Amino acid sequence: MTEFSKYFLLFASLCITLSASELKIQLAGNENISHNKVKIQCDKQATALGLPSGAFDVEYLNGGGNSLAVLPIGGKSLIFANVISGSGARYASRDLIWWDAGTRGISLSSETNPKLRTSCKTAE
Numbered sequence: 001m002t003e004f005s006k007y008f009l010l011f012a013s014l015c016i017t018l019s020a021s022e023l024k025i026q027l028a029g030n031e032n033i034s035h036n037k038v039k040i041q042c043d044k045q046a047t048a049l050g051l052p053s054g055a056f057d058v059e060y061l062n063g064g065g066n067s068l069a070v071l072p073i074g075g076k077s078l079i080f081a082n083v084i085s086g087s088g089a090r091y092a093s094r095d096l097i098w099w100d101a102g103t104r105g106i107s108l109s110s111e112t113n114p115k116l117r118t119s120c121k122t123a124e
Contacts, residue, residue: 021077033063040106042120049096049108049116050074055123058098067091069098071108 027033041055050073059070067082069091080091080098088101095112110116 027064027066029064031064033061036060039123040120041123042106042108042118045116045118046108046120049110049118051108051118069100071098 037057037059056072061068069080080093083092091098097109100106106120108118
């Protein structure tokens with residue numbers, strides 16, 4: 001994959017199509033960039049954290065040593081960055097933690113309010 005192709009793929013993946021916002025990130029190196037979209041459904045606590053009440057897409061972007069997850073929070077696309085985790089993939093943005101522990105489940109929680117937590121799963 002050429003440098004231009006990698007840059008274009010990341011740019012296209014991060015464009016927010018529902019608004020006039022645009023985000024460009026240029027990464028050095030020759031590493032491939034992967035983009036994966038997963039449909040998620042969370043329990044009834046989801047809306048208290050700003051997630052949609054129904055199924056929604058989470059976008060995962062990986063490349064150049066970076067792992068990102070983009071979630072619809074409060075009607076906007078919020079970017080979460082991968083942080084150290086004992087198991088699974090843990091992402092942080094603001095005071096929120098998105099934790100994808102594979103077969104053990106997926107959750108979104110607030111670091112500042114432990115009562116705000118929702119359990120999620122991949123949707124059919």
